Amino acid sequence: MAVDELDTRILRLLLEQPRTSVREYARLLGIARGTLQARLDRLERDGVITGTAPSLSPAALGHPVLAFVHIEVTQGHLDEVGEALAAVPEIVEAFSITGGGDLLTRVVARDNAHLEDVVQKLISLPGVVRTRSEVALRERVPHRLLPLVESIGLSARR
16 A cells, blocks of 8 residues: 555654544644545555554553563464453463464563463463474563654655
């Protein structure tokens, strides 16, 4: 999908000021509210905008430990294991990957003992061969998309 300069300006505002009204966005951008709404609808329909939920902190919710758990799966059982992972609330993301392992999960826990309990739960899932965990010590670059949006905006101007 082609994202033009106006789209990137809209996306930038959504990222920088997520709690602003559509009317205010239109005013800040100097465009008609209908134009903005049409652009937002297209960006959602095309899958560029995937949600409007607030960003939550697992640490503030009592789960300050973050680990990346690689899971090796018995051949042919990737879908079943993936479905089983969805039932584990401490798994906040899971991806099929290439390289060492078949799945990469982002796991949050209350403390190291809780993390061990979660990993033991994962190991006991049918189809899981082994796991390898890496505990995050400190976040160096928080999840962000604004630099990417700005880069795309620069490309759209050329």
